Amino acid sequence: MDLYTLPNATEPPQPTASPISIPSILSATTLTVFLISLVYWCVQDFRLYISLGPGGPPYNIWGWLLTSFIVRPFTLAADETTWTGDYPDTGCHKEIEALPERARGRPVVLGIAPQRQLTQLAEPDMNKRVLSLLSSAVQNNPKLLQQRLSEFEKHHIALFVHPSLFSKPANLPETAIRSRGELGHIHDETSLHLYFSPADAKVIIEKGWAERHRCARTQPWWFGCKKFMFKIGDTFLLLYAPRDEAEFGVLKTLIRASARFMTGQEDIAEP
Template identity: 30%
Template sequence: MTAQHPSDVDLFAPPRRSGPRPTTTGREIPHDQLDQFSPPRIRAALIGHATALPGVFTGPSQVSEPASLALRLHDPRGRWEAFLYPSPDEFGHIHRTGFMHLTVPRPIIAPLIEAGWIEPHPITLRPQWPDTIVMLYAPRDEDELALATAIMDASWQQATES
């Protein structure tokens, strides 16, 4: 895969993520990625992309560890499944090691799982949580950053649509 612009990435037919899937806790709390972290410059670029999205503001997460950086909207318009329950405006957060929890549109969940980019959050097995919450594995290089930001854009789009 060569570095692409996020808008050029086909999330319905994404490229395979290279290597084995990262090790995760597989638990509801904490649902953490345990290896294959983002280098600091890649995490910084992920945050830069997030903060450049219209209407997004950041701060401590309302639903995760305080060290994770919440992606929140000044004007959330998406449906319930576009947000990290119980927050009414947080559509994702970036953890210190670069992995994210965010909501993604249902049609792209299966292709992204199959290609090795995400896993469902175990909390989605509970009926009171939306089934759209996933862990997006930490991007390790520029190519993976392009795919991660495309997924982030899809999450943002879902959260801003009426």
């Protein structure tokens, strides 16, 4: 007789579905939410990157990937760009010390590279006036300054230390050597990036005229206190666009201070 026809024979167990545990449900849900949030953040961040216009990195998805995932971990946080704790308390120029406080607070500034001013914008004709001011700085200091396209942002006009000064590099600050002589440059919305001495930079930021570039920092001790990460020194500031004649006058003082620091020459004619 067949064993399986015996009355006392035990039926083989039927396969049953394994119950889904609560931890696995939570893990799957968490992963799904994370991926959706990441995709949303990436889309929004890429849109912001493109909206700020061309800057130093490529103006495409590759430039965005470089800035957002390679550069960003080594930059200042957005709320740290007005920090001045690593600058000296003394040694700034008298003209900088005498600057008034900038009125009406700080504008909104977004981006890493590019970094741009989004509010409190200048009048449309101010950009041409500032470009003329940069040209005047060169004309009034022909043996100390030059003007050409920026090394950092190849779409914008910049001021440079005159090449002849590099024959005596000991007279120049390390910043001038590392930046290939570039003092800074103007942007389409009329903000500017410029280098300053650490003492001047402290006062300029604290009086509300500028903030640091997001890369303008010394890396923490666990990264070797490295300076000039991405070829940007720790006193590279974003100057807010001048809104009126008084602020245009302040910009003249700031350009002169930048030229003094980067050329190593105190005798700089005003633009």
